[in-house]
Amino acid sequence: xxxxxxxxxxxxxxxxxxxxxxxxxxxxxxxxxxxxxxxxxxxxxxxxxxxxxxxxxxxxxxxxxxxxxxxxxxxxxxxxxxxxxxxxxxxxxxxxxxxxxxxxxxxxxxxxxxxxxxxxxxxxxxxxxxxxxxx
Amino acid sequence: xxxxxxxxxxxxxxxxxxxxxxxxxxxxxxxxxxxxxxxxxxxxxxxxxxxxxxxxxxxxxxxxxxxxxxxxxxxxxxxxxxxxxxxxxxxxxxxxxxxxxxxxxxxxxxxxxxxxxxxxxxxxxxx
Numbered sequence: 001x002x003x004x005x006x007x008x009x010x011x012x013x014x015x016x017x018x019x020x021x022x023x024x025x026x027x028x029x030x031x032x033x034x035x036x037x038x039x040x041x042x043x044x045x046x047x048x049x050x051x052x053x054x055x056x057x058x059x060x061x062x063x064x065x066x067x068x069x070x071x072x073x074x075x076x077x078x079x080x081x082x083x084x085x086x087x088x089x090x091x092x093x094x095x096x097x098x099x100x101x102x103x104x105x106x107x108x109x110x111x112x113x114x115x116x117x118x119x120x121x122x123x124x125x126x127x128x129x130x131x132x133x134x135x
Numbered sequence: 136x137x138x139x140x141x142x143x144x145x146x147x148x149x150x151x152x153x154x155x156x157x158x159x160x161x162x163x164x165x166x167x168x169x170x171x172x173x174x175x176x177x178x179x180x181x182x183x184x185x186x187x188x189x190x191x192x193x194x195x196x197x198x199x200x201x202x203x204x205x206x207x208x209x210x211x212x213x214x215x216x217x218x219x220x221x222x223x224x225x226x227x228x229x230x231x232x233x234x235x236x237x238x239x240x241x242x243x244x245x246x247x248x249x250x251x252x253x254x255x256x257x258x259x260x261x262x
Binding site for chain 1: 157160161163164165166167168170171172174175177178179180181182184185186188189190201204205208209211212215216218219222
């Protein structure tokens with residue numbers, strides 16, 4: 001697949017790795033990863049927060065604080081692992097300029113397992129929120 | 136040309152590395168960013184679910200609160216399961232030079248969110 005007539009891939013020009021946006025695409029991707037991981041941390045912290053109403057036990061009081069803390073630590077830990085992996089990948093690819101194997105900018109930016117770890121963490125967290133609503 | 140009709144486990148990466156040819160790196164990165172955008176969408180839905188179920192003191196019927204929360208988390212789970220599979224399929228199509236597969240997910244999410252909005256209105260006016 002070539003990008004000769006491409007003007008729609010985020011504004012890159014048509015020369016691929018020799019074009020003027022070399023390094024900008026990986027940087028945009030790194031920023032997208034960071035935005036997403038920050039979002040993960042913010043949402044789990046929202047879950048950690050005490051409810052605004054005076055809840056006793058039962059519906060409305062939210063799940064047990066210790067259970068919530070455990071969930072938050074696991075999901076935020078996964079986000080931390082991903083952040084470390086991405087920063088490391090960014091460093092070893094010369095700030096997204098070239099992968100040692102291909103000499104092109106690294107694509108994909110993160111390893112395959114990172115995609116599954118992120119989506120698995122998000123899916124697991126969503127399921128836990130659902131479970132704590134009905135149990 | 137490889138047999139495109141055959142489904143393989145999305146976890147098998149190495150076997151598909153040799154299929155077709157490496158796409159322009161910008162398309163691969165754009166595919167990765169699209170995956171991340173889907174994940175952020177699901178996170179927003181989970182944030183809404185946490186707010187409805189756990190944070191904001193809503194004066195709704197309890198069963199409606201639960202329905203809205205479960206609908207939001209259900210949509211989020213569907214997105215987070217589908218997003219990596221779609222990322223792989225798109226990557227494979229690009230490697231083989233095929234047209235990108237169409238996805239029903241945007242329609243599903245739109246209809247789901249519209250239904251949740253309707254439920255929120257119901258919760259607000261019929262207490």
